[in-house]
Structures are given as structure tokens and as C-alpha cells.
Amino acid sequence: MVTCTGCGLLCDDIEVVVENGKIKETRNACRRGAARMRGCMNRLSPSVNQKPSDIKNCIRKAADILRNARSPMLFGWSNSTCEAQLKGIQLARKLNAAIDDTSSFCQGILIEKVLQKKFRTCSLEDIRDKADVLVYWGSDAQDSLPRHLSRFSYFPRGESRQRGYEEDRIAIAIDVRESNTAKICKGHFYRIPLKGDWDFILALMDALSGKVPSYDSKKMLELASIMKKAEFGAIFLGIGLTYSIKEDFDILQKLADMLPNINIMPMVGPYNMRGFNEALFKETSFVNRVKFDGKASHDSSYSIVEALRNKSIDTLLIVGSDPLSSLPRSAISHLANIPIICIDPCVTLTSRIASVTIPCAYSGVENGGSAVRMDGKVVELTKILTTNFPSDEEILTRLTEAL
Amino acid sequence: MPIDVGKFLKSPEYEIKITTYRDIFQVEALERDRFGEEYRKLSACIMMGRNDLKKMGLKAGDRVRVSNNCGSVVVEVKETKREEPGGLAFMVNSPWSNALVSGDTGGKGIPEFKNINAKVSLVKDEVTTLESLIGIFRK
Numbered sequence: 001m002v003t004c005t006g007c008g009l010l011c012d013d014i015e016v017v018v019e020n021g022k023i024k025e026t027r028n029a030c031r032r033g034a035a036r037m038r039g040c041m042n043r044l045s046p047s048v049n050q051k052p053s054d055i056k057n058c059i060r061k062a063a064d065i066l067r068n069a070r071s072p073m074l075f076g077w078s079n080s081t082c083e084a085q086l087k088g089i090q091l092a093r094k095l096n097a098a099i100d101d102t103s104s105f106c107q108g109i110l111i112e113k114v115l116q117k118k119f120r121t122c123s124l125e126d127i128r129d130k131a132d133v134l135v136y137w138g139s140d141a142q143d144s145l146p147r148h149l150s151r152f153s154y155f156p157r158g159e160s161r162q163r164g165y166e167e168d169r170i171a172i173a174i175d176v177r178e179s180n181t182a183k184i185c186k187g188h189f190y191r192i193p194l195k196g197d198w199d200f201i202l203a204l205m206d207a208l209s210g211k212v213p214s215y216d217s218k219k220m221l222e223l224a225s226i227m228k229k230a231e232f233g234a235i236f237l238g239i240g241l242t243y244s245i246k247e248d249f250d251i252l253q254k255l256a257d258m259l260p261n262i263n264i265m266p267m268v269g270p271y272n273m274r275g276f277n278e279a280l281f282k283e284t285s286f287v288n289r290v291k292f293d294g295k296a297s298h299d300s301s302y303s304i305v306e307a308l309r310n311k312s313i314d315t316l317l318i319v320g321s322d323p324l325s326s327l328p329r330s331a332i333s334h335l336a337n338i339p340i341i342c343i344d345p346c347v348t349l350t351s352r353i354a355s356v357t358i359p360c361a362y363s364g365v366e367n368g369g370s371a372v373r374m375d376g377k378v379v380e381l382t383k384i385l386t387t388n389f390p391s392d393e394e395i396l397t398r399l400t401e402a403l
Numbered sequence: 404m405p406i407d408v409g410k411f412l413k414s415p416e417y418e419i420k421i422t423t424y425r426d427i428f429q430v431e432a433l434e435r436d437r438f439g440e441e442y443r444k445l446s447a448c449i450m451m452g453r454n455d456l457k458k459m460g461l462k463a464g465d466r467v468r469v470s471n472n473c474g475s476v477v478v479e480v481k482e483t484k485r486e487e488p489g490g491l492a493f494m495v496n497s498p499w500s501n502a503l504v505s506g507d508t509g510g511k512g513i514p515e516f517k518n519i520n521a522k523v524s525l526v527k528d529e530v531t532t533l534e535s536l537i538g539i540f541r542k
């Protein structure tokens with residue numbers, strides 16, 4: 001059995017069939033996981049200024065660029081092992097660089113609140129064994145964490161939930177779209193208008209405190225009653241909700257305080273985003289957007305989006321991420337002005353415009369290490385295939401030495 | 404020879420709100436080959452409910468230009484399989500949707516990935532290629 005690094009669930013029940021040094025078949029993995037384990041068609045090759053090179057020379061060149069940078073940023077990290085992430089944080093310290101990860105424009109705020117113990121939370125095993133009420137809020141788990149419902153929440157038998165979804169569990173979806181997850185939550189789908197989460201929370205709080213909610217009162221009272229009666233419930237918070245309420249998490253905290261039997265769990269897409277958030281939090285008390293300068297400062301201007309918009313960085317080292325693909329084009333024109341160093345197993349949109357590209361092994365397939373599951377559990381990754389590509393951890397070590 | 408007036412007329416533009424979502428088949432294609440045809444086909448599209456399509460005189464398979472002051476892309480129209488309340492279109496999260504997302508975050512660093520205002524109009528142009536989306540970034 002090996003662990004899949006396709007998403008933040010880190011399923012550890014995957015069987016693989018290896019043939020001629022390649023993964024021929026996977027068992028138990030979902031489509032996303034199977035694709036991740038088989039790997040991409042376009043492996044990255046070492047290059048300097050778009051010309052073929054070797055890894056040694058690329059690392060030397062990357063070190064030159066970083067040495068001459070006045071305000072570098074190190075970005076990515078959510079697809080790296082914990083060991084590589086620690087190396088990245090050390091490198092940022094050494095360079096007095098800014099460091100940020102993809103949680104900066106996704107679930108970072110929420111993960112920070114969980115690490116600060118502002119919300120009651122639990123493990124995925126607790127959910128599987130005990131949960132009777134499951135609320136997917138702004139989260140289409142079926143498409144983004146595909147085995148969430150089947151391994152941990154709605155479908156499995158659990159210690160105190162012998163009859164699973166047929167009798168013992170209720171799944172609820174709150175979303176602007178009738179997602180594939182919402183489809184499963186038959187009769188318990190609450191469709192909200194775009195940006196309607198805030199009003200929905202207020203109405204739910206009214207219903208919970210016995211007032212007549214201003215908004216869809218019949219359905220709201222029904223939802224409040226289900227949530228109140230929960231013996232052990234969970235709200236799975238997706239980016240739909242995070243993007244909608246942004247920084248106003250106090251209101252969510254007030255809602256959580258009214259529901260003592262309900263746990264809050266951020267849904268984490270990339271396999272080790274939480275690992276990076278926890279590591280940086282341990283060192284600096286912040287989960288992302290940090291600038292080292294003798295001390296660690298935190299500010300939204302150190303977020304990848306603002307740093308690119310404000311053109312406040314002069315070099316970007318990217319590990320396992322593709323900002324040219326995942327960020328708004330209107331925010332990232334600065335990528336055309338600065339040297340970019342890309343460390344990735346595959347060719348990405350960003351690697352196509354990078355000054356230096358350094359190919360690395362696929363973590364969880366070609367190198368081992370550890371990662372933090374979406375609920376905070378540390379999971380070991382297995383090396384399944386042998387490769388000549390160094391791990392990102394090794395590249396970062398060699399890069400730090402070359403400096 | 405009669406003049407083909409239609410040739411000079413611009414197709415009507417319709418204001419639309421777009422939200423983005425994730426799709427497991429598209430993510431699968433991304434893992435395999437983000438430059439591949441499959442990924443483009445599953446990404447460069449906009450989904451709308453039947454009533455909205457009717458209102459705009461569009462049908463599945465048409466190509467539309469979706470544009471706003473952040474950018475403009477040509478994508479294929481698809482019809483949602485479910486009943487929709489209307490007024491909201493869906494694009495899977497991808498470089499095509501990101502061409503339309505505003506970079507203005509009010510200084511907060513979180514763009515409005517799921518809340519896009521744009522105009523849609525029927526076109527005959529080809530679907531925007533990934534290469535053309537990267538083009539301007541080349542050094």
C-alpha cells in the first residue's frame with residue numbers, strides 16, 4: 001500500500017502495479033489520484049535562459065540569480081514534502097526573502113484560524129467513526145477531494161455509524177451551484193446566490209436562536225434543527241465560502257460557537273498545503289505571506305498576488321506551482337519582467353517563461369518524505385519508482401550550499 | 404450582388420455573471436498534460452442553463468467571446484445538465500477563466516476567482532489557445 005499525493009486526503013490505501021519502471025496501474029485511487037501517480041507527459045528538462053543545460057549548471061545559475069536579488073520571493077510549496085518545505089523556509093531566512101504559498105489565495109486564512117485553535121476541529125477518522133451530520137459548504141468534494149465522501153464522511157460504516165448514509169448520516173450541501181456533491185445531498189441542498197454566504201450565516205444564526213430567519217425561513221429552520229440535533233457533526237469549509245466571506249471569519253466563529261457538537265474542517269486541495277502552513281506557523285506564527293529580515297514580518301503585501309501587482313519583488317523562485325496558470329492574468333504582468341526559477345517535475349505554463357528550470361522527482365512517487373493531511377495528521381510518503389531526478393528537497397539543499 | 408449586412412453587424416452582447424468551479428475530469432487532464440487537447444477542451448468552455456442560452460440565442464457547441472476590462476477569451480458554449488435559476492454562468496477554474504478574473508483584490512491578496520462580471524457574444528473565431536495566453540509573458 002502506498003500513499004497518493006493527488007490531494008489533501010493523502011489516501012494511504014493505494015495499490016500500484018509497476019512495469020518497466022513505470023506505474024502501469026493503480027487500485028483504489030480516484031481518477032485524479034491515478035493521473036497524478038502515472039505522472040505527466042511533459043517532464044521538465046534543465047534549462048538556462050530557455051537553452052538546454054544540466055542540473056548542476058542550473059543550480060549554479062539559480063544561485064547567481066538569487067545572490068544578486070534584492071527582494072526575492074520563494075513561492076509554491078503545497079506540492080512538496082514537509083522536508084522540502086523546511087529547506088525552503090531556511091532558504092528564505094538565509095536570503096532575507098519573502099515566502100508565500102498557494103494558501104495565500106485559497107484556504108490560508110481558515111487554516112490559520114484552525115491552527116490558532118479558534119475553531120473546534122477533529123480528525124477524518126473521528127468523522128468516519130462518529131459523524132452524523134456532514135455539511136459541505138462551498139465545497140464540491142466529489143470533484144476536488146474525490147474520495148472524501150466514500151472514505152471518511154457519508155458512505156463508510158463507522159464505529160458508531162453502522163448504517164452509514166442509509167440511516168445514520170445526513171449530508172448537506174450549501175453552494176451557489178448544484179455540484180456533484182450537492183447532487184448526492186438529496187433533499188438537503190441549499191442553493192445560495194453568489195456572495196450570499198454572509199446572509200445565509202446570519203439567517204441560520206437567527207434560526208438557531210429561535211428567531212424567524214429573514215431568508216427562506218422554512219428551509220432555514222429545518223437546517224437549524226438538523227444541526228442542533230447533531231451528535232457529532234462537521235462543516236467542511238470549501239474555497240467557495242472562503243472567497244465569499246474573505247476575512248470576515250468572526251461571523252463563522254460566532255456560528256460555530258452556537259453549535260457545540262459541530263466541528264469545523266477546512267477543505268485542502270493540494271496535498272501538502274497544510275504541511276507548509278503548519279511549518280511556517282511553527283516558526284513565525286503566520287501560515288503564509290512572510291518576509292524574513294532578521295525577524296519575520298507578515299503582511300498582505302507579501303502575498304504572491306500583491307507582490308506581483310505592486311511589482312515589489314525582483315526574483316521569483318517557484319517550487320511545484322504554476323502561477324501563470326492559476327492566477328489572474330491581470331495581476332501578474334510583472335512575471336514578464338523578473339527572472340523566474342522553476343523547480344517542478346513537469347513543464348508548466350510558468351516554466352515556459354522561466355530563466356532557469358530545474359526538474360525534480362515526483363514526490364510520493366519518485367521520492368519519499370512526509371506530508372500533512374487536510375486534518376493535520378502526518379502521513380509518510382513512499383518512494384515507488386527509481387529516478388535520476390533529484391527531489392526538490394535535494395535541489396533546495398544544493399542551492400542553499402551553492403549560495 | 405446583395406450586401407451581406409449580417410457580416411458587418413456585431414452579434415449582441417449580453418452581461419453575465421460567472422462563477423468558477425472544479426471538475427475532476429479536467430483536473431485529471433491537467434495532471435496528464437496541461438498543454439494537451441483534452442485539457443483545452445475541458446477548460447476553454449462556459450456552461451449555462453437552457454433558459455439563459457435561449458435568451459441569448461446561443462446553443463451548445465457555439466463559440467462565444469467572453470470579455471471584460473481584465474481580458475477576453477473565446478470559449479465553447481456548453482449547456483448545464485441541471486436546471487439553473489438563471490443569470491449565472493459557470494467556467495471551470497483554468498487559465499481561460501483566469502484571463503477574466505480581476506487582479507484588484509483591495510490589497511487583500513485574494514482575487515475574486517468566483518465572482519466575474521463579463522459580456523458574452525457569439526463569434527466565429529477559434530477558441531483561444533493556451534499559447535496565446537502565455538505569449539505576452541515571454542521575455
Ligand code: SF4
Pocket residue numbers: 004005006007008009010011028029030031032033034145146147148
Ligand atoms: S482522493 Fe485524493 S488522495 Fe485519495 S486517491 Fe483521490 S487524489 Fe489521491
